[in-house]
Amino acid sequence: MSSVIPIRPASIGCTDVTPLVERGQREVFCGLTGIIWLHRKIQDAFFLVVGSRTCAHLIQSAAGVMIFAEPRFGTAIIDERDLAGLADVHDELDRVVSQLLARRPDIRMLFLVGSCPSEVIKIDLSKAAQRLNQIHHPAVRVLNYSGSGIETTFTQGEDACLAAMVPELPSQTDAQPALMVVGTLADVVEDQLRQLLERMNLQVTFFPPRNSQAMPEVGPSTRFLLAQPFLADTARALLSRGAKHLSAPFPLGVEGTTAWLQAAATEFGVAPDVFENAIAAPRQRAEKALALQRQWLQGKRIFFFPDSQLEIPLARFVHRELGMDLVEVGTPYLHRQHMACELAWLPPGTRISEGQDVDLQLDRCLADAPDLVVCGLGLANPLEAQGISTKWAIELVFTPIQGYEQAGDLAGLFSRPLKRRTKLAA
Ligand code: SF4
Numbered sequence: 001m002s003s004v005i006p007i008r009p010a011s012i013g014c015t016d017v018t019p020l021v022e023r024g025q026r027e028v029f030c031g032l033t034g035i036i037w038l039h040r041k042i043q044d045a046f047f048l049v050v051g052s053r054t055c056a057h058l059i060q061s062a063a064g065v066m067i068f069a070e071p072r073f074g075t076a077i078i079d080e081r082d083l084a085g086l087a088d089v090h091d092e093l094d095r096v097v098s099q100l101l102a103r104r105p106d107i108r109m110l111f112l113v114g115s116c117p118s119e120v121i122k123i124d125l126s127k128a129a130q131r132l133n134q135i136h137h138p139a140v141r142v143l144n145y146s147g148s149g150i151e152t153t154f155t156q157g158e159d160a161c162l163a164a165m166v167p168e169l170p171s172q173t174d175a176q177p178a179l180m181v182v183g184t185l186a187d188v189v190e191d192q193l194r195q196l197l198e199r200m201n202l203q204v205t206f207f208p209p210r211n212s213q214a215m216p217e218v219g220p221s222t223r224f225l226l227a228q229p230f231l232a233d234t235a236r237a238l239l240s241r242g243a244k245h246l247s248a249p250f251p252l253g254v255e256g257t258t259a260w261l262q263a264a265a266t267e268f269g270v271a272p273d274v275f276e277n278a279i280a281a282p283r284q285r286a287e288k289a290l291a292l293q294r295q296w297l298q299g300k301r302i303f304f305f306p307d308s309q310l311e312i313p314l315a316r317f318v319h320r321e322l323g324m325d326l327v328e329v330g331t332p333y334l335h336r337q338h339m340a341c342e343l344a345w346l347p348p349g350t351r352i353s354e355g356q357d358v359d360l361q362l363d364r365c366l367a368d369a370p371d372l373v374v375c376g377l378g379l380a381n382p383l384e385a386q387g388i389s390t391k392w393a394i395e396l397v398f399t400p401i402q403g404y405e406q407a408g409d410l411a412g413l414f415s416r417p418l419k420r421r422t423k424l425a426a
Pocket residue numbers: 030031032051052054055056058114115116117147148149150
């Protein structure tokens with residue numbers, strides 16, 4: 001079988017879909033949540049949330065078991081006391097940052113992360129970052145972005161963080177085309193993808209880097225592949241630095257991973273036999289792993305609530321590789337350009353919804369009675385109580401799911417709730 005998976009012509013699949021657009025009450029985490037995986041990735045960075053006690057609770061409970069003796073995130077709580085005068089808030093912030101950096105000389109990059117309480121919105125964090133840079137640079141680079149729940153769904157926190165880092169990337173000095181993979185991946189996944197690309201004689205950089213002192217270069221010769229579907233602002237910032245986006249599906253499942261790698265191979269002129277040899281063994285392992293899961297999932301009906309922006313690539317994966325029927329595919333935002341290859345791979349007529357009016361969507365879901373629902377934590381228990389199996393959307397973001405070696409585990413995330421319900425019913 002050839003590895004070159006033809007991406008169907010743009011006029012079929014769901015390319016021309018008119019989504020059901022809803023703007024009502026939403027049930028999603030805010031962009032602060034991204035700190036949980038970002039702080040593990042950039043190992044000399046610290047994320048200082050400028051927020052309220054609510055923000056501190058969210059970040060602590062979301063991080064849960066992952067808190068180490070010296071965590072690389074924290075919250076500067078801005079409460080009523082600070083409302084007396086903004087000058088006090090700036091002094092307080094300067095003092096907190098100085099204390100933190102004195103105690104933690106390992107920190108080389110500090111993010112001030114904005115939130116949505118009204119007292120925080122009044123603070124100009126970009127000015128605060130500039131001021132703190134004057135004090136602490138070059139030992140520490142201070143950047144800012146917003147994780148506010150008013151402006152972002154939870155994965156957009158990563159987008160805002162990476163977009164804030166793009167101006168810091170050094171300019172590419174070499175005119176030779178260079179490949180960059182954009183989006184936070186677990187280290188193990190990053191290593192696997194690097195190995196696969198190196199087997200094709202392709203050198204690759206990853207953004208964000210594991211260390212802020214090893215920022216990848218960017219410029220007109222940079223070709224970038226998105227590893228995550230929620231990076232619209234980051235992609236725009238990279239394009240403004242002259243980089244070129246390689247359009248591809250996302251590296252989920254066998255097909256997605258193959259087509260994603262193929263996009264790089266085609267751009268860099270990798271010979272077909274070199275490509276085939278590089279991917280043959282891991283692809284075979286992944287196909288075997290998927291065959292085991294397919295028996296649980298074939299013909300099952302799945303409903304995606306909008307949450308992480310991974311919904312469309314996941315829907316494509318579960319439909320095409322696991323035989324699931326798509327009842328509704330909700331997404332917080334539909335980025336037609338970044339989703340073009342994915343939409344072309346969805347079956348025509350798929351009900352795609354953009355945005356959310358949670359009550360209306362719940363009514364649709366209950367009427368449709370799917371076998372499995374992918375949704376946020378807040379909706380999972382009520383749906384389980386109605387007899388519907390659920391999968392927490394956030395688990396699909398926290399778990400390494402990209403690439404061939406993870407394809408079986410990714411499928412397992414969908415089959416597990418169904419297996420559990422079968423066992424309970426037995
Ligand atoms: S940023 Fe806003 S939504 Fe997020 S935890 Fe803080 S108060 Fe809540």
